[in-house]
Amino acid sequence: MTIECSSISNPPFALLEFTGPDRNEFLHRLLSNDLMLQPGQATSAYYLSVLGRPLAQFWVFQDVQSSWLVCPDLVGEAGLHELDKMHFGEKLAMFNRTPDWHATMLVGPGRSAWLSQKLGQPAPSRWGLQSGPEHLWCRFPLLASGSDLLFTRQPLSTDLPDLSARWELERIQACRPWPTDWSEKTLLLEVAEESDYVDGKGCYPGQEVVARTLHRGHINRHICTLTGSLPQPAAGTRLKLGDKEVGWVSSSAVDLQQVYAMAFLRREAWEPGSQLQREDEGSLIVSHPRREA
Numbered sequence: 001m002t003i004e005c006s007s008i009s010n011p012p013f014a015l016l017e018f019t020g021p022d023r024n025e026f027l028h029r030l031l032s033n034d035l036m037l038q039p040g041q042a043t044s045a046y047y048l049s050v051l052g053r054p055l056a057q058f059w060v061f062q063d064v065q066s067s068w069l070v071c072p073d074l075v076g077e078a079g080l081h082e083l084d085k086m087h088f089g090e091k092l093a094m095f096n097r098t099p100d101w102h103a104t105m106l107v108g109p110g111r112s113a114w115l116s117q118k119l120g121q122p123a124p125s126r127w128g129l130q131s132g133p134e135h136l137w138c139r140f141p142l143l144a145s146g147s148d149l150l151f152t153r154q155p156l157s158t159d160l161p162d163l164s165a166r167w168e169l170e171r172i173q174a175c176r177p178w179p180t181d182w183s184e185k186t187l188l189l190e191v192a193e194e195s196d197y198v199d200g201k202g203c204y205p206g207q208e209v210v211a212r213t214l215h216r217g218h219i220n221r222h223i224c225t226l227t228g229s230l231p232q233p234a235a236g237t238r239l240k241l242g243d244k245e246v247g248w249v250s251s252s253a254v255d256l257q258q259v260y261a262m263a264f265l266r267r268e269a270w271e272p273g274s275q276l277q278r279e280d281e282g283s284l285i286v287s288h289p290r291r292e293a
Helices: 023-028 071-083 109-121 164-173 207-216
Strands: 006-009 013-019 042-048 052-064 068-070 094-097 102-107 130-131 136-138 145-151 221-229 238-241 244-255 258-267 274-280 282-285
Touching: 006 164, 013 023, 013 071, 042 071, 042 207, 052 071, 052 130, 052 136, 068 071, 068 136, 071 094, 102 109, 102 274, 109 130, 109 145, 164 244, 164 258, 244 274, 258 282
Parallel strands: none
Antiparallel strands: 006 102, 013 068, 013 094, 042 052, 052 068, 102 145, 130 136, 136 145, 221 258, 221 282, 238 244, 238 274, 244 258, 274 282
């Protein structure tokens, strides 16, 4: 299905603001990626437990006076609380700005032209921020059809088709993990991509586990995307390769009688094209994520 430009009103994100001269160094010490960003730049990062397990994922957008952290609304308050516990003498302040801004997600290849015309501003870089007094335009390549996240002081009026019902499908097709996919036993390297962390970065909570895994061994499973035919599998559905159990489904969605799923799979089942048998009935085939070029 080709989507030129559609919108998702009230997408499931929280917006946190960090201000103060020490904010970048503070975030850099706590999150898995390089957070010494210049204004207009952005990146993704995880906050981990000391055991290397993800507690929250953040997408960080750097402004001149603020660092804006976008995260799933499921972990917004908890994530802010966890970071606040690590705040001692640094010169910074942190706020949950979710109630102060109205969020809209624009989806599809026509979104940049639509937003540029609406805001009278050029588009930021592929991962970046363009801000003004009344808006934050976050280039946010999250969904399968391509997506930007826009925060405005006043509700955004659009006549665009509503894509809210396809949120889960678009997320799964792009293989973007959500907090509902992982558990307290999941390791960062089982859900993260290489762009979510820096190998060799200095100390942050859980860094020792990540470094040890990267340099002394390897992960045995990772989240992957799959396709198949109906019926839709439930979360937790076990999967086999031949006679060996190799993983389980974490989430799924249906589009035009086609099943799309994300699953944690063992290494031997990662190869795209691998056909896995479901414990209920039918099969799923490992596929490449669908993402905007």
